[in-house]
Amino acid sequence: LSSCVMPVETPLLDQSHLKPGHKASLLSHSQTLELYRQNAKKTNDPDLQFEFAAFMVEASRAMNDEEAKKRDDLVKEGLALLRKLADRGHANSQYYLADCYASAIGTSKNKPDFDKAFPLFVQSSKHGHPDAAYRAGVCYEQGWGCRKDFAKAEQFFKKSASSSHPGALYRLGIAELKGELGLAKNPRDGVRYLKRAAENANEEFPHALHELSELHEKGIDNVCFVDIEYAVQLLIEAANLNYAPSAFKLGEYYEYGKMGCPQDAALSIHYYTIAAQQDHREACFALTAWYLVGSPGILPQSDTEAYLWAKRAAEKGLPKAEYAVGYFTEVGIGVKKDQLDANKWYRRAAEHGDKRAQQRLKGGAPIDEKKPKRDDCEMLEFSRAAEYEIRAVEKRSPKAINIFLPSVKTDQGKQLKMYKLSLLLPIFITLVIKIVLAQDSKNYATPAPTDIPGIPQPGPDQKNYEYSKLLSYSLLFYEAQRSGKLPPDNRITWRSDSALQDGSDNKVDLVGGYYDAGDHLKFTFPLSWTLSSISWGAYEWYEGYQTAGQATQLRDMIKWGTDWLIKAHSDPDVLYVMVGTAEVDHNYWGPDTNIPLPRPSFNINNSSHGNDAAAEAAAAMAAASLFFKDKVQDEDYANTLSFHAKQLYDFANQQPYVTYQTSVKEADDMYSSNGYQDELVWSSLWLYKLTKDPQYFDNAVNYFKQFKLSGQVNVVNWDDKTGASYILFVQCATELKRNDIDTWKAEAERYLDAVVSPDGRCRFTKGGLYFCEGDSDAASLNPALNAAFVSLLYSPFSSSDSKKDDYIKFAAKQMNYLFGDNPMKTPYVVGIHPNSPKDPHHSGAHGGTDINNPRENMHVLYGSIVGGPSKHDKYKDDRKDYKQSEVALDYNAPFQSLMAYQVINAKEDPYYVTLPPGRPQTNVALIVILVLLSLSVVGIGGFIYWKKYRNRN
Missing domain, CATH: 1.25.40.10 (Tetratricopeptide repeat domain)
Structure with missing residues (x-):
C-alpha cells in the first residue's frame, strides 16, 4: 500500500473565485478591493463579510515583493475581520483563519502557527465544518498545536467522515488496513472506508482510488477480490483527477x-x-x-x-x-x-x-x-x-480451445448416464430445500406474562396479536422508568416510590417524570423528544393503540411525562433541564430505594438561555396537546399543554441563541446538543400544527432559510430533528394548501432517498442494519428505527409508487433486523424470545447492588430496546457494555410508533415468531445443498464436454 497522504499545506477551502478582478476585469485591483470593502461595511451578513476577508487574503497572495507593505496591510485587515467573525462562531471564518495560520499567513516569522490554528479547527468542526474536523484530526495525529492523541484523531476523522469527507475516509481506511491510530488491523472496514473515499474523491483527495486499485490488483482473502479491469478503471478515475x-x-x-x-x-x-x-x-x-x-x-x-x-x-x-x-x-x-x-x-x-x-x-x-x-x-x-x-x-484464432476439462478418453455411455443423473439432481435438491424450509410451524415467541394487567392475550378477536403484545410491552417499559410517587395501579412490582425530594434545592416540585435510562438521572431534552415523537406517531396511528387495547396506557404514558414537564416549566422564562449529576449517580448501582444524594436540579432562564431545550419542550407540549385534544378529547388538559407550549416557544425565541449545555455545564458530557437551529424550526411547525396559525409556519420557513437546513443528511434522533422536520413541513404545507408543497416534498424525498440508498451518507451492515458512523457507534438501533419511523410517516405523500415502496420496504427491513433477521439471530427487544437479551444495562431490572452479582437480571424489562449491535453485527449480552446493552427513553420512542403502525398494517407475524432458539451455527442442510449443487454443476459440465468431444471426433 502506498503511504498515507495528508496534504495540509494548501487550503481545503477554495476561495479562488475571490481573486482580484474575477468577473470584474474592467476595474483595477484597487478599485475592486475598495468596492468590496464598502459593500462589506454596509452589511451585517457574516457570509458576505467572510468573502471580503478571504478576498483580501487572496489579493495579497497575488502581490509581488515590490508591494510588500500593501500586501501586509491587506493580510492584517483580512485576518482582523476573520478573527471577529471567528469569535462570533462563523464556521467558515474559523476554518479559513486556521488555514491561514497553518499556511504561515499573518504569523510571526512567516512560519506555520498550529498553536493558533488547532483550536480554530476544533471550533469550526463543532459547527459542522467537515474540512475543519479533518484538519483537527491531522493535528491530533501529528501533534501539531496539541499533544498527540490517536483516539482524538480517530474521533475527529470519524466526525469528518460522517459528512463523506474523502480525506478523512481515506485516512480511516488506511488506519484500519495497517493498524494505525491505535486501531487493530481490520481489512474489511478499511476497504469499506476506502470505497466511500473513492466515491467522494476529488483533486485534493484522489488517493483512495489508487489504493483500491492496488487492492483489487492483488486481492485480500474474503475481503477484496482480484478484478484487473476494475483496478485499471480506478486508476483512470484517479488520473483524471x-x-x-x-x-x-x-x-x-x-x-x-x-x-x-x-x-x-x-x-x-x-x-x-x-x-x-x-x-x-x-x-x-x-x-x-x-x-x-x-x-x-x-x-x-x-x-x-x-x-x-x-x-x-x-x-x-x-x-x-x-x-x-x-x-x-x-x-x-x-x-x-x-x-x-x-x-x-x-x-x-x-x-x-x-x-x-x-x-x-x-x-x-x-x-x-x-x-x-x-x-x-x-x-x-x-x-x-x-x-x-x-x-x-x-x-484471436477463430478456433475455440476447450480449456474447461482436460482432454481424456471417457466412455460415452458413462457420460450420458452422468448427464441423466445431473437432470435428476435439481429435483432432488428441490425436495431437500422443501424439507429444510418446511420447519415446524411452532410459534417460538416467548408467551406473554399472564400476571401483568393490560397485556394482550392470544385470541381469535385479537388482530395482529404479536404486534399488539409488542406495543403493550413498550408502554410497560415506560412504566418501569417512572420516578416519583407511583399510582395504585402500578404494574412494575420492583419499582418503588422514589426521588421524592427532587427540586427541593431550588424550592420547586420536580418529583415524578421518567428516569432517562438504566440510571436515576432525569433530562428534559431527550424526554421532550421522546414525548413529541410518540405523540406524533400516536396522532397518526392511534387506531393501532385502540386495536391493541392500549389507548388508556398510551394516554397515561404521555401524561406522566407532560405532567413533569409542566412542573419543570415553573415560570414563563424558566425550564428545569436536569435533575441529578453523573458524578454521584453513576457511582451507584442498585434499586430506586436508596438513590444517593445530593440530587441538584439545573435550569435555563432569561439570563442563562438554552434555546434548544426550550424549543424542544415547546414541541413536546404542542404535540401532546394536539393528541389530547383530537384523540383523547380532553379539552382542559389539552389547553393546559397549549398554554405551556406557547410560553416555552416565546422563551425559546429569545436571543442570544445558545445551546442549553452552555448554561448548564453539567449536561455537557451527558446530552450535549449540537445546536438550536433544528429545534427552532421543529417547534415552530408543531405550534402551527396545534394552533393552525400560519405565522408559526412562516417562522419555521424563515428559520429554515436562516440556518440553511436544506439538504441535510443528519440522522434523526434526540439531538437532531432536521430530517423529521422535512416530513412535518410536508404535512403542514399540505394542510395549508401552499404553492410550495413540491419544494418541501423534494426536501423530504432527498433526505429519505439518501436514507434508503446503499450509497448514502450512512451505510448498511452486512446483516442489513442501517448504520451511521459516529451516530451508530453506541445505540446502533436508534438511528435505524428513527429512520424507519419517518420513512413510514412520509410514505403516503411520496411522489411515486416506487418511492413509496422503497420507504416501506426500508422500514420493514429494519424492523425485521430488530426482530432477529440478523447474523446474531437475536431479537433486540427484551422479553419476546429465548434469544432476546437478558441482561440489559439497567440497575432496577438487575435487582442487585453489584453490577456483577447476581449474574443474570432478576427482573425482565419487557419491551425495552437495547442499544444494539456493532457495525459488524456483533452483540454481547453484557450489562457492563452500556453502549450495546443500555436502554433509554428515546430508544423505545420510534419502536412504539412502529408497532402501532404494524398493528394496523402488518400482513404477517414478526420475524422472531418462526426463529428457532439458539445462536448462529452452521446449517448442515445448507452444506448438503451446496455439495449437491456442486455435483450437479460437475455433471452438467461433464456432459457438455462429452458433447463437444463427440462432435470433434
Whole structure:
C-alpha cells in the first residue's frame, strides 16, 4: 500500500473565485478591493463579510515583493475581520483563519502557527465544518498545536467522515488496513472506508482510488477480490483527477501492454504527461525515452525534449535520470557538449548509488560518439517498449480451445448416464430445500406474562396479536422508568416510590417524570423528544393503540411525562433541564430505594438561555396537546399543554441563541446538543400544527432559510430533528394548501432517498442494519428505527409508487433486523424470545447492588430496546457494555410508533415468531445443498464436454 497522504499545506477551502478582478476585469485591483470593502461595511451578513476577508487574503497572495507593505496591510485587515467573525462562531471564518495560520499567513516569522490554528479547527468542526474536523484530526495525529492523541484523531476523522469527507475516509481506511491510530488491523472496514473515499474523491483527495486499485490488483482473502479491469478503471478515475502515481502506472500499462491494457503509444504518452506535469520524476524520465525515439504519427522525435525531461527528473533526485543527463551532456544529445557539467551530474548520480556513474568518474571506456546513442535505451534504463513502433494486437484464432476439462478418453455411455443423473439432481435438491424450509410451524415467541394487567392475550378477536403484545410491552417499559410517587395501579412490582425530594434545592416540585435510562438521572431534552415523537406517531396511528387495547396506557404514558414537564416549566422564562449529576449517580448501582444524594436540579432562564431545550419542550407540549385534544378529547388538559407550549416557544425565541449545555455545564458530557437551529424550526411547525396559525409556519420557513437546513443528511434522533422536520413541513404545507408543497416534498424525498440508498451518507451492515458512523457507534438501533419511523410517516405523500415502496420496504427491513433477521439471530427487544437479551444495562431490572452479582437480571424489562449491535453485527449480552446493552427513553420512542403502525398494517407475524432458539451455527442442510449443487454443476459440465468431444471426433 502506498503511504498515507495528508496534504495540509494548501487550503481545503477554495476561495479562488475571490481573486482580484474575477468577473470584474474592467476595474483595477484597487478599485475592486475598495468596492468590496464598502459593500462589506454596509452589511451585517457574516457570509458576505467572510468573502471580503478571504478576498483580501487572496489579493495579497497575488502581490509581488515590490508591494510588500500593501500586501501586509491587506493580510492584517483580512485576518482582523476573520478573527471577529471567528469569535462570533462563523464556521467558515474559523476554518479559513486556521488555514491561514497553518499556511504561515499573518504569523510571526512567516512560519506555520498550529498553536493558533488547532483550536480554530476544533471550533469550526463543532459547527459542522467537515474540512475543519479533518484538519483537527491531522493535528491530533501529528501533534501539531496539541499533544498527540490517536483516539482524538480517530474521533475527529470519524466526525469528518460522517459528512463523506474523502480525506478523512481515506485516512480511516488506511488506519484500519495497517493498524494505525491505535486501531487493530481490520481489512474489511478499511476497504469499506476506502470505497466511500473513492466515491467522494476529488483533486485534493484522489488517493483512495489508487489504493483500491492496488487492492483489487492483488486481492485480500474474503475481503477484496482480484478484478484487473476494475483496478485499471480506478486508476483512470484517479488520473483524471491529476493524481500522478495513478497516471504513471497507466503510462506503464499502455506502454508495455500490462493489466489487460493494449499497447498504445498515444495513451502511454498521455498518462505519462499527466504525471510529469505534477513533477512525478519517473514519469518525466519515461517521457525522455519516448522523445528520444519518437512514435510515428503520435510524437515527433526530439533530442531537446528528451534532455529537458531527463533534467527535470534529475532535479527531482532520480539517480538514473542524473546519469542520463550526464550522458546527454557528455555526448551532446539535446544539449551542447560540456564535460564539466556532465561530471557534475555523474557525481550526483554516483552519490545516489548509480554504478554506471561511478564507473564513468573512475575513467571508464570513452563513449563512441559516432554511435546513435539515443537508441541505446537499455544502457540508460529507459522503457524498452519505446524503442519500437507499437504493433497491432494479433487477432484471436477463430478456433475455440476447450480449456474447461482436460482432454481424456471417457466412455460415452458413462457420460450420458452422468448427464441423466445431473437432470435428476435439481429435483432432488428441490425436495431437500422443501424439507429444510418446511420447519415446524411452532410459534417460538416467548408467551406473554399472564400476571401483568393490560397485556394482550392470544385470541381469535385479537388482530395482529404479536404486534399488539409488542406495543403493550413498550408502554410497560415506560412504566418501569417512572420516578416519583407511583399510582395504585402500578404494574412494575420492583419499582418503588422514589426521588421524592427532587427540586427541593431550588424550592420547586420536580418529583415524578421518567428516569432517562438504566440510571436515576432525569433530562428534559431527550424526554421532550421522546414525548413529541410518540405523540406524533400516536396522532397518526392511534387506531393501532385502540386495536391493541392500549389507548388508556398510551394516554397515561404521555401524561406522566407532560405532567413533569409542566412542573419543570415553573415560570414563563424558566425550564428545569436536569435533575441529578453523573458524578454521584453513576457511582451507584442498585434499586430506586436508596438513590444517593445530593440530587441538584439545573435550569435555563432569561439570563442563562438554552434555546434548544426550550424549543424542544415547546414541541413536546404542542404535540401532546394536539393528541389530547383530537384523540383523547380532553379539552382542559389539552389547553393546559397549549398554554405551556406557547410560553416555552416565546422563551425559546429569545436571543442570544445558545445551546442549553452552555448554561448548564453539567449536561455537557451527558446530552450535549449540537445546536438550536433544528429545534427552532421543529417547534415552530408543531405550534402551527396545534394552533393552525400560519405565522408559526412562516417562522419555521424563515428559520429554515436562516440556518440553511436544506439538504441535510443528519440522522434523526434526540439531538437532531432536521430530517423529521422535512416530513412535518410536508404535512403542514399540505394542510395549508401552499404553492410550495413540491419544494418541501423534494426536501423530504432527498433526505429519505439518501436514507434508503446503499450509497448514502450512512451505510448498511452486512446483516442489513442501517448504520451511521459516529451516530451508530453506541445505540446502533436508534438511528435505524428513527429512520424507519419517518420513512413510514412520509410514505403516503411520496411522489411515486416506487418511492413509496422503497420507504416501506426500508422500514420493514429494519424492523425485521430488530426482530432477529440478523447474523446474531437475536431479537433486540427484551422479553419476546429465548434469544432476546437478558441482561440489559439497567440497575432496577438487575435487582442487585453489584453490577456483577447476581449474574443474570432478576427482573425482565419487557419491551425495552437495547442499544444494539456493532457495525459488524456483533452483540454481547453484557450489562457492563452500556453502549450495546443500555436502554433509554428515546430508544423505545420510534419502536412504539412502529408497532402501532404494524398493528394496523402488518400482513404477517414478526420475524422472531418462526426463529428457532439458539445462536448462529452452521446449517448442515445448507452444506448438503451446496455439495449437491456442486455435483450437479460437475455433471452438467461433464456432459457438455462429452458433447463437444463427440462432435470433434
